[in-house]
Amino acid sequence: MDITFNHVSYIYQANTPFAHKAIDDLSFHIPSGSFTAVVGHTGSGKSTLIQHLNGLIRPSDGEVSIGDYRLTNNAKPADMKELRSRVGVVFQYPEHQLFEETVKKDIAFGPENFGVASEEIDKRISRITADVGLNEEQLERSPFDLSGGQMRRVAIAGVLAVQPEVLVLDEPTAGLDPRGQHEMMEMFHNLHEQQRLTTILVTHSMEDAVRYADHVIILNNGTKYMEGKPEDVLSRKEALQRVQLDVPEMVQFLDAFEKKFGKKIPFRRQSAAAIASEIRDRLREGDRYE
Amino acid sequence: MNNGLIIGQYVPGESLVHRLDPRTKITVIFFFVFIVFLANSVVSYSVLTLFALASTFTTRIPIYYILKGLTPVWFLIVFTFILHLIVTNEGNVLINIIGFKIYSGGVIQGFAISMRFFLLILVTSLLTLTTTPIEITDAIEDMLHPLKKVRFPVHELALMMSISLRFIPTLMQETDKISKAQASRGVDFRTGPLKERIKAVVPLLVPLFVSAFKRAEELAMAMEARGYQGGEGRSKLRELKLEKRDFIIFALFIAVVITLFATRNY
Ligand SMILES: Nc1ncnc2c1ncn2[C@@H]1O[C@H](COP(=O)(O)OP(=O)(O)O)[C@@H](O)[C@H]1O
Ligand SMILES: [Mg+2]
Numbered sequence: 001m002d003i004t005f006n007h008v009s010y011i012y013q014a015n016t017p018f019a020h021k022a023i024d025d026l027s028f029h030i031p032s033g034s035f036t037a038v039v040g041h042t043g044s045g046k047s048t049l050i051q052h053l054n055g056l057i058r059p060s061d062g063e064v065s066i067g068d069y070r071l072t073n074n075a076k077p078a079d080m081k082e083l084r085s086r087v088g089v090v091f092q093y094p095e096h097q098l099f100e101e102t103v104k105k106d107i108a109f110g111p112e113n114f115g116v117a118s119e120e121i122d123k124r125i126s127r128i129t130a131d132v133g134l135n136e137e138q139l140e141r142s143p144f145d146l147s148g149g150q151m152r153r154v155a156i157a158g159v160l161a162v163q164p165e166v167l168v169l170d171e172p173t174a175g176l177d178p179r180g181q182h183e184m185m186e187m188f189h190n191l192h193e194q195q196r197l198t199t200i201l202v203t204h205s206m207e208d209a210v211r212y213a214d215h216v217i218i219l220n221n222g223t224k225y226m227e228g229k230p231e232d233v234l235s236r237k238e239a240l241q242r243v244q245l246d247v248p249e250m251v252q253f254l255d256a257f258e259k260k261f262g263k264k265i266p267f268r269r270q271s272a273a274a275i276a277s278e279i280r281d282r283l284r285e286g287d288r289y290e
Numbered sequence: 291m292n293n294g295l296i297i298g299q300y301v302p303g304e305s306l307v308h309r310l311d312p313r314t315k316i317t318v319i320f321f322f323v324f325i326v327f328l329a330n331s332v333v334s335y336s337v338l339t340l341f342a343l344a345s346t347f348t349t350r351i352p353i354y355y356i357l358k359g360l361t362p363v364w365f366l367i368v369f370t371f372i373l374h375l376i377v378t379n380e381g382n383v384l385i386n387i388i389g390f391k392i393y394s395g396g397v398i399q400g401f402a403i404s405m406r407f408f409l410l411i412l413v414t415s416l417l418t419l420t421t422t423p424i425e426i427t428d429a430i431e432d433m434l435h436p437l438k439k440v441r442f443p444v445h446e447l448a449l450m451m452s453i454s455l456r457f458i459p460t461l462m463q464e465t466d467k468i469s470k471a472q473a474s475r476g477v478d479f480r481t482g483p484l485k486e487r488i489k490a491v492v493p494l495l496v497p498l499f500v501s502a503f504k505r506a507e508e509l510a511m512a513m514e515a516r517g518y519q520g521g522e523g524r525s526k527l528r529e530l531k532l533e534k535r536d537f538i539i540f541a542l543f544i545a546v547v548i549t550l551f552a553t554r555n556y
Contacts, residue, residue: 015354015358017352018299018301054474056473056474084474085476088474089471094471096464096468096471096497097468097471097472097475097493097497098497099492099493099497099500110475110476113475144500158475159475162476
């Protein structure tokens with residue numbers, strides 16, 4: 001589903017002395033099937049933005065459309081539940097939402113609410129447990145007996161079991177160990193490709209944005225600061241540093257390389273190996289073509 | 291969720307009322323609650339109303355916000371008024387609708403009682419609007435100090451109060467977060483038959499309790515790690531101190547009380 005924000009603003013606790021504008025006149029378009037990274041400093045409005053995507057909050061001003069669903073200050077879709085079954089949201093620290101007696105029941109909770117038949121749920125569960133890296137034996141345990149990382153996987157499985165078309169991830173790997181982070185991101189990426197999802201990833205990690213996204217939106221103080229292809233947006237060091245963000249390591253490396261050798265290798269989201277061979281080629285050729 | 295708005299929630303500010311010693315505010319309000327019941331004439335009610343309104347304006351908190359905070363009690367105030375209209379039968383008959391009479395005594399009585407009610411609630415809400423929960427607990431601990439002589443656990447009580455107050459916003463945030471997470475998983479808290487809605491509370495309550503217990507444990511550990519042992523011999527970070535302005539307010543309030551007594555029956 002296409003997602004469009006049209007001059008959207010959102011004010012928390014409007015009409016009180018505590019009123020706070022978390023999103024200010026934000027417009028962008030996310031085409032169906034894209035993998036979009038939303039990046040920004042803490043408090044820049046990322047979590048507020050994503051709560052619009054399944055109608056948890058409605059814009060104070062402006063319009064949000066998700067496929068055929070429209071949200072404005074005084075209009076909401078007739079069938080909110082349907083919207084929520086098609087847009088799955090994994091919140092920050094989703095393990096806080098677990099409550100059932102067993103892992104299996106907790107994963108089944110979402111699909112049950114959305115009316116999925118129980119044989120179908122069982123089928124989905126056995127597939128998804130493997131995807132997220134849980135094992136069958138853990139399904140009958142209490143989610144509260146698991147480690148933090150495993151609880152996170154259960155919570156994510158609970159969202160995936162609904163089989164949404166749009167998958168929204170709010171810092172899904174925050175607080176996991178590096179290996180867990182990598183595995184989880186790879187899993188989201190595979191799902192994105194296999195099931196042709198539209199994925200929106202809120203992240204602090206420039207590396208993840210560069211590696212997985214095909215579209216980047218940078219937020220600052222509730223407004224859009226930059227938007228575009230990752231290789232264009234994420235290589236602009238000065239602009240990013242102005243909003244307390246860093247460029248990806250690879251860009252830092254190419255930058256340092258240029259300073260030391262006076263040779264520019266353009267950033268095209270190459271892997272480390274690709275850059276290494278590029279450098280090797282240049283050194284072999286003695287830079288004849290410079 | 292109503293965006294986490296609490297009635298009488300503290301609104302930061304620098305006004306005279308904000309800077310008063312919390313003990314001054316509590317004492318004045320405590321006695322105000324009593325003298326409201328002494329008013330019995332137009333002039334004495336006016337004196338009280340003037341005092342309440344003057345205090346309200348001094349806080350510099352937007353009036354619309356204070357009035358909005360009183361929304362739930364407006365109903366009670368109006369209800370009180372109507373009740374008095376109906377049950378009182380003193381004075382002259384003002385209106386007579388098919389044998390149903392409204393007396394002048396009812397109007398006066400109704401007006402007086404709802405006014406009392408309004409003043410009480412307005413002034414007490416000024417306390418929480420202009421005083422942080424921590425200041426209130428400090429003041430209560432200080433004012434209950436004499437009870438220590440009879441082994442009343444004043445410090446423990448104050449600690450319990452300040453911890454609960456400290457965690458109210460946290461709990462509200464948590465409630466908001468978890469209910470949003472469960473709503474995303476298809477829980478409907480708002481519509482549907484009552485039985486379904488009660489069932490919908492379980493996915494909200496379980497995570498809330500789990501996190502509250504976890505927080506309590508972490509807090510206890512953190513307090514122990516920092517050597518907390520209870521009230522005995524513990525010095526204070528925030529010392530309460532009466533300033534000149536507090537004495538001025540006391541004097542003013544005593545003047546109000548005297549005027550009130552003088553104007554009763556007028
Ligand atoms: N429930 C809320 N009530 C009031 N203000 C909020 C609430 N949630 C977030 N905010 C404020 O809105 C701004 C954006 O917050 P958020 O969307 O959570 O940012 P991010 O996810 O980018 O860190 C912050 O300044 C935050 O303090
Ligand atoms: Mg956030």
